[in-house]
Amino acid sequence: MSTSPAVIEEEPTKGQRLWQAGPAAWNEAITRPAVMIPFFALAAVTPLALQYLEDNSSWIGAQFWTTILANCAMYACLAISLNLVVGYAGLLNLGFIAFFGIGSYAYALVASDQLHQHYPLWAALLVVVLVTLAFALLVGVPALRLRGDYLAIVTLGFGLIMRDLILDLDRPPVLAGHQFGPSDLNLTGGTNGIHQVDPLKLPTSLPLLGNVAHFLMYYWIFLALLAIFVFCMLRWRHTRTGRAWVAIREDELAARAMGVNTFKYRLLAFTVSAVMAGIVGMIDAAFIFNAFPGNFDVQQTVMVFIMVILGGLGSIPGAMLGAIAFTVPPFLLQQFVFIKYLIISLVLIAVMVFRPEGLLGTVSIRPRRTMGGTLELFSEEAASEASLRTGGNAADLESTTGAIVPESDPEPSI
Amino acid sequence: MEYFLQNFPQQLVNGLETGSLYALIALGYTLIYGILEMLNFAHGDVFMVGGFLAAGVTAVLVHGGVSFVPGVFLVLLMMAFAMGGTGLLGVGIERVAYRPLRNANRLAPLITAIGVSLFLESLVQVFVSPAPVGLPTNAFIPQAALRFGNVETPLTGVLLFVVSVALMVGLDLFVFRTRFGSAMRATAQDREAATFMGIDVDRVIMVTFFAASALAGMGGVLYGLRFATVNFFMGYLLGIKAFTAAVIGGIGNLRGAMLGGLLLGVLESLAGGFISTEFQDAFAFLALIVVLLIRPQGLFGQPLGDRA
Amino acid sequence: MGKSSYLVFAAIASLGLAACGGGGSGGGGNATAKPDKVQIAAEGPFTGDQASIGAGALKAIQLAVKDFNNKGGVHGTPVSLLIWDDQHTAQTAQTLQAQGISDPTVLGIVGPMNSGVVLGSVQGLQAASPPLPFVTESASNVKVTDSGNSVAHRVNARDDAQGPADGKFLIDQGAKKVEVMDAKSDYSTALADATQKYLSDHNIPFQRDAAKAGQTDFSTIIQKIKSFGADWVYFADEGPEAAPFVTQMKQAGLTIGQNINFLGTDGEEDPTIISKSQGAYDGAYATNITADPAGVASAAAYVTAYKNEYGADSVSQAGPFYGSAYEAAQVLLQAINNAPVKNGKISRNDVISHLASDTFNTIFGSVKFNAKGDVQGGGIYVYHAEGSNMVVKKQVSG
DSSP states (O other): OOOOOOOOOOOHHHEEEEHHHOOOHHHHTTTHHHHHHHHHHHHHHHHHHHHHHHHTOOOOOHHHHHHHHHHHHHHHHHHHHHHHHIIITTTOOOHHHHHHHHHHHHHHHHHEEEEEEEHHHHHHEEEEEEEEHHHHHHHHHHHHHOOOHHHHHHHHHHHHHHHHHHHHSSSOOEEEEESSTTTTTOOGGGGGOOOOOOOOOSSSEEETEOOOHHHHHHHHHHHHHHHHHHHHHHHHSHHHHHHHHHHHBBBBBHHHHHHHHHHHHHHHHHHHHHHHHHHHHHHHHHHHHOOOGGOHHHHHHOOOHHHHEEEEEEEHHHHHHHHHHHHHHHHGGGGGGGTTTHHHHHHHHHHHHHHHTTTOOOOOOOGGGOOOOOOOOOOOHHHHHHHHOOOOOOOGOOOOOSSOOOOSSSOOOO | HHHHHHHHHHHHHHHHHHHHHHHHHHHHHHHHHHHHOOOOHHHHHHHOOOHHHHHHIIIIIIIIIISSSSSSHHHHHHHHHHHHHHHHHHHHIIIIIIIIGGGOOTHHHHHHHHHHHHHHHHHHHHHHHHSSOOOOGGGTTTOOOEETTTTTHHHHHHHHHHHHHHHHHHHHHHHHHHHHHHHHHHHHHHHHHHHOOOOOOOOHHHHHHHHHHHHHHHHHHHHHHHHHHTTTHHHHHHHHHHHHHHTTTTTHHHHHHHHHHHHHHHHHHHHHTTOOSHHHHHHHHHHHHHHHHHSTTOTTTTOOGOOO | HHHHHHHHHHHHHHHHHHHHHHHHSSSSSSSOOOOOOEEEEEOOOOOTTTTHHHHHHHHHHHHHHHHHHHTBTTBBBEEEEEEEOOTOOOHHHHHHHHHHHSSSTTEEEEEEOSHHHHHHHHHHHHSSSSSSOESSSSSTTHHHHHOOOEEEEEESOOOHHHHHHHHHHHHHOOOOSSEEOOOHHHHHHHHHHHHHHHHHHTTTTEEEOOOOOTTOOOOOHHHHHHEEEEEEEEEOOTTTHHHHHHHHHTTOOOOBTBEEEEEEEETTTHHHHHHHHTTTTTTTTEEEOOOOGGGGGGGGHHHHHHHHHHOTTTTGSOTTTTTHHHHHHHHHHHHHSSOOOTTTTHHHHHHHHHHHHOOOEEEEEEEOOTTSSSSSSOOEEEEEEEEEEEEEEEEEOO
């Protein structure tokens, strides 16, 4: 465990060297195909192993644990989507979960008896993508001109408005005494949500396995989606777009000076992340057969934020680890119902205090004064002064690992 | 139109009352943000604890049968107790959850703040009450409404407004007129340089947390007196709204936070009174978003440190 | 129902129980057969923003299981209770229910408490093999039992019983202009809609407003009420918002019983609202889909036991459903107890058929479900705040 700089007399083993190399190297090690492919393969067969265990012992819980794993995979997808916008592009999107909700409701509206529409899968997917894209542009185009916490508050406000709309649009809105829309208008189902949403129109049996249980099928769907997300994110890192995001996050002024169209790249990160969340929302609605307002609280955004930051900002394996670390404990601790959040909150505080960069985190969203990025408060003059003081760090960006190497020389403590 | 004219003054007064509460909480957000550039997510829950401390004081004195306590004295005792208690709580939170992270990345303290918020809520829910707790304010505060023309408000409403404004003015004077205040502003502007100037930054931060949390605690007392009830969840939405108010006013700017709070309160009240109570929050937030889009730095966007 | 009919029911029920027992030992089956393991689950929003209704209900269910086990459990096997805190989301609810669906020793659920959560998860419970039955203590939406699912049961009354009953009560009391309010929750919104429809069908002018869960500042709405000139305020709510609301009404010059009247719903029959509102609530009415145990003679022992278990002031924090939660647990446990034990196992199918056919003996008298899973003759109780007590005025049949 020791990372002390004591003189090492023996030649360290490969494992020791890797441990000492720190999170950036761990990320690199984990995101190699030689690790990722077996990981996903193992994850895919885990429910079968659980089922085997249940069939051959007195233990019962294959369905329960597979469902929890499906939740983990779903939250991992969300965490990776949020990681794109916060960890890669440095945009504090506090209305993130609204896009998940919009995806869910968009799918529920075209795949249930709410509007008596039952679209085929591809058409439903198209609707979900277009609707979330439209909302993302509606919010993103004006809001992304704002910086830092102003962006945060606009997106938070958007999330709260969407929640109000979801709760209230089970009837025509009555504004200042005038009713808008026909009396039988019921778009969202109000507090009850939309029920009996169609499952995705996919075959329910697979070769060799025969009929696959609903929860197992959706675990695999989420896992496949996760694999796609991970693959895209890792690939994207190495492209011009990925480097532009990192440059913007690290020092927007410098990036702009280098000719990067910052607005374009920020909007791209914002909308792509929103559409990803929308697709996850669609699959979730099909998984739990409904679109439900409680799933889209601001508290849910907070939860996904915790996953991303706990796992380590900017780190793909970190986002997955964070999703597991924050999804599973409430289920493990369910018999301690009233004190479970006391325990979880204390552990959360302790973990962050002892590992502020997150479990697998490598990115330094640095303290304010040295930041020229979007998470800023002071005027542009102050920002440019700040970036002059620290010198451009955008140049030595580490772009091979899916994450950034931390600054070698942290600020002197005060 | 007639309806509007008849109801406007009352709804405006209602909005100013709510808004002064938002402003009081927003000041805490903005103070802490101004000095540390961190979002103290647990601030709303510190406010909640203040309300419960006030309820505790009344429970002990009124239910305990101490009937000779004069009302004014009891209210002052509540305020002192709640402000002291929440102030210390704030200092404690800073010491345990934020100070170790002062040089960490900016989002780490956000997460510990969420952790603290979750902890305080669970603590009160489990060990005090999951249901709202009442304060028998009629035992020590006159219940008659004050009336000005066709506008009326209870004494506690006036108290809420007057005490909030007095505290805001007091804080403003403290920050802009005292020696310690200039140390705070110096720290806000450049923590490192402030250290070189011989300012004890740790002490400044401690005092900042004490003041911000004590204001929130006072908010809790005034809330408890005005609405005669407190619950473990009351800090959540109010915290979000106060934070919004702080950003609207230009976060880091004290006067902006005050005006932002009042503005949000009035907007909400008018939206509820004249458009729809169901879409009240939606319209208030929509208006704020529009304000921000027109004036991206907030209404008075100039941080604490820039006004030295 | 009157007291005498309750006694008759109880007598019949006990005879029925005795007959069952006799039949068991007379038949070839092993009367002393003991199930290996019996589990039930309690599901509801036990933490989070709805904890004010959930936490007290969970404590009631825990007490019901404890009482049942103290009397010997299911033929000598103590029942263990799983706690499913769904946090008022369908997502968490379904994950938790997966634990019960695949485990045949989980024989039923007390809950889920929120209609939306029930509607969002009933499909999965029905599709389980065998289906996993539930008895909810508070989900009032008509669809809960109208969807034709054999697993769905509830001990509380339905919105379409309570809404018209409330509307009729308002009209009978001479309401001319009614302020209809809900609290944007599963329970209150659908109920306020049902009542509003009844009023509008009877040409009573109304104004609709919405409070929010946890709201304490009602000045905006109160000004609208004054401006509208309502003579009745109807507030569909689960209780937490009532005290600050009526306190502020009085401060604003709307005194219940003098220039305004007030009808609340479940949770608003809580006598502590009178003290929390400093007497402003005196004279208000409230209708309930479940009886308040504090006002029912047969439940007096339960209220005492609850206080002994959780402290003297626990009842004031217990929320509106701590009585019906105990009742629902009693019903489920008796159904399990009545089901046959085969090879040390009890089948959920048998629990469902016993839920459908048996009459249960609860703290509120006897309970029998109709074909849909609603309580037969489930009553709406009207309470009136008099002095520091809530007095049962009458019981309107549902």
